[in-house]
Amino acid sequence: MKTPSPLGLHGAGLGFRRELIGALKVQVPKAVDFFEIAPENWIDFGGASARDLRAFSERYPFVCHGLSLSIGGPSPLDEMLLTRIKSFMKAHDIQLYSEHLSYCSDDGHLYDLLPIPFTEDAVKYVAARIKRAQDILETRIAMENASFYVMAPINEMSEIEFIRAVVEEADCWLHLDVNNVYVNSVNHGYDPLEFIRQLPTERIVYLHMAGHYREADDLLVDTHGADVIDPVWQLLDQTYALHGACPTLLERDFNIPPLDELAHEVAHIAQIQAKYPHARHAQRA
DSSP states (O other), rough: OOOOTTOOOOOOOOEOOOGGHHHHOOOOTTTTOEEEGGGGGGOOOOOHHHHHHHHHTTTTTTTEEEEOOTTTSSSOHHHHHHHHHHHHHHHHHHOOEEEESSSSEEESSEEEEEEOOOOHHHHHHHHHHHHHHEEEEEEEEEEOOOOOOOOOOTOOOOOOHHHHHHHHHHHEEEEEHHHHHHHHHHOOOOOOHHHHTTTTTGEEEEEEEEEEEEETTTTEOOOOOOOOOOOHHHHHHHHHHHOOOOEEEEESSSSSSOHHHHHHHHHHHHHHTOOOSSSSOOOOO
């Protein structure tokens, strides 16, 4: 049995995309408990788009997953964007905002999510920016582990050490992307389960699942454009066994199939969650 959380967030979710609205108006799949949106793609829209969003946000919990805050970037933190996101979240009663633990701007948008060097200075710099974001939003936010393809030569610590240090220093939540862990484990040669085992359970409030593209045996690209593969499903199951069945969302941003095909994967998330009846839920700060 699924029990509502203090954030009203539990179970399995799906990204809310304009391409799916027509089908969702006909019927929301039973397995879908909540939706996620990128606030940057909705804040400035009125008219039919705003009405469509309102019709669903009045009936379902939503999560905001940011695209462009560039929390690790050198440019000043975009406090105006955060102020607008705060108003947007209030308007739609959205309780959770997450962002990527990466950066995407340097005197202009770089149109990609780039890794932050794993250094002590970076921990302090990023944590200070997260704290400022939390002050503006007046809530604790969740930072998502990012996929990356090149190790910075100036790294002073491992990826897991960096993530643990940032969320502790910033006193923020952790948004765990299971597919990103798998992608990085192949690209950088580590054990994905051991990586997940070392994450702080008490910080994890939200999970992502997605597909990827295999460029080579030792190079995976996080595309969100394919079905989730069996090893990533297995890793999700193992993650629940270690940390509990947190609210989990299926990401699909490219090569988007019909809603019923996406619903099948969302239902698979729910089936795995059902193995762990004492589910964990997203928490209010």
